[in-house]
Amino acid sequence: MQTEVLPVSEASLARAAERIRNGEIVGFPTETVYGLGANALCAQAVLRIFEAKGRPADNPLIVHVSSVEEIPPLVRGIPQAARKLMEAFWPGPMTLILPKADCIPNAVSAGLDTVGIRLPSCEAARALIRAAGCPIAAPSANRSGRPSPTTAQHVLEDMDGRIPLILDGGPCQVGLESSVIDATGEVPVILRPGGITPEMVQAVLGGVRVDEHVMSPLHEGEVARSPGMKYKHYAPKAHTVIYAGESGRVVSAICARYDEAVRAGERVAILGFDEHDFGGRTCISLGSEAHPEQAAARLFAALRELDERGETLALCEAVDTAGIGLAVMNRMGRAAAFDIVRV
Ligand code: TXA
Ligand code: MG
Numbered sequence: 001m002q003t004e005v006l007p008v009s010e011a012s013l014a015r016a017a018e019r020i021r022n023g024e025i026v027g028f029p030t031e032t033v034y035g036l037g038a039n040a041l042c043a044q045a046v047l048r049i050f051e052a053k054g055r056p057a058d059n060p061l062i063v064h065v066s067s068v069e070e071i072p073p074l075v076r077g078i079p080q081a082a083r084k085l086m087e088a089f090w091p092g093p094m095t096l097i098l099p100k101a102d103c104i105p106n107a108v109s110a111g112l113d114t115v116g117i118r119l120p121s122c123e124a125a126r127a128l129i130r131a132a133g134c135p136i137a138a139p140s141a142n143r144s145g146r147p148s149p150t151t152a153q154h155v156l157e158d159m160d161g162r163i164p165l166i167l168d169g170g171p172c173q174v175g176l177e178s179s180v181i182d183a184t185g186e187v188p189v190i191l192r193p194g195g196i197t198p199e200m201v202q203a204v205l206g207g208v209r210v211d212e213h214v215m216s217p218l219h220e221g222e223v224a225r226s227p228g229m230k231y232k233h234y235a236p237k238a239h240t241v242i243y244a245g246e247s248g249r250v251v252s253a254i255c256a257r258y259d260e261a262v263r264a265g266e267r268v269a270i271l272g273f274d275e276h277d278f279g280g281r282t283c284i285s286l287g288s289e290a291h292p293e294q295a296a297a298r299l300f301a302a303l304r305e306l307d308e309r310g311e312t313l314a315l316c317e318a319v320d321t322a323g324i325g326l327a328v329m330n331r332m333g334r335a336a337a338f339d340i341v342r343v
Helices: 010-022 045-051 080-089 123-132 153-157 199-204 248-265 293-308 325-335
Strands: 004-007 025-029 037-040 063-065 096-099 114-118 167-168 179-182 190-191 237-246 266-270 283-285 313-317 341-343
Touching: 010 025, 010 037, 010 123, 010 167, 025 123, 025 153, 025 199, 037 045, 037 123, 045 248, 080 096, 080 199, 123 167, 153 167, 153 293, 190 341, 237 248, 237 325, 266 293, 293 325
Parallel strands: 004 167, 025 167, 063 114, 096 179, 237 313, 237 341, 266 283, 266 313
Antiparallel strands: 025 037, 096 114, 179 190
């Protein structure tokens, strides 16, 4: 199969929408990461997503809509807390877990009785959903286990020959996947942190819980509330270690480990902030420490770059977990299998 990459335009959106109506899958931009979309109401189309990604069948997909009016037929009721979050943060980088209606195929929900719904802010994404005339089920458009794609080029790297079309809308603004929030219980629970932060949810609902597995690995026999959390994700080929603590000590510790590893014949790269001086050692920038949204936007591209360069060891500066920093540390933590050195 030939994979076409087309810039977003009225004509390319119409082409992509037609493919989706025909039960095919297409790569498309959102404000978080690129998605791999199919008609959410067609089980056969949805199965193609799992095939193209090499995704385990027990990991459910998020259903994307272009307006709130499209949601009622897809769910069995919307709890009050969920309504408040919708009003505050949609369109935007937030997925709400809601009780699913029967029209959602089991292939989408992976057998759960809930479904994740998201109303993206990206204009091209919403235009595609409108033009297709159906809700679009879409996971991140990476091969399973690879970092999520934040450019059309990343999607092509992973999906060339596997899908017919990628819409190129430029780099994603947020750069990390949406916050996944279960607002069906008394206290909303953040299952996956993202651009809508615990602080933001707290401000709207007066309470919030962050799932304990956001910053720790799942142990043998534990059940994940969000099936995606049990899979090894975002792991570059390089052995990845995070350094946390006071900046001066972190920089010294990283430089010492770097030099030792180079002497042992390793290929090493640092993922670090622009404010810090690593003395000319190979460093992939996470942007400014004062602006963690830059680290969010750059992290996945940085992890891909490690692989491209054939690095065998990556030494990463930890990010403060306030605000979107929690989402950055969740993804970085998983890339490093939560190997965090505190100095
Ligand atoms: O930003 C995003 O959410 C992107 C763009 C394309 O919208 N999509 C995305 O999808 O990241 P995916 O499939 O890569 O991640 C979806 C996550 C998985 O961890 C999955 O387990 C969880 O959401 N999830 C989906 N449905 C769920 C449900 N009903 N209950 C709990 N977790 C669910
Ligand atoms: Mg994903």
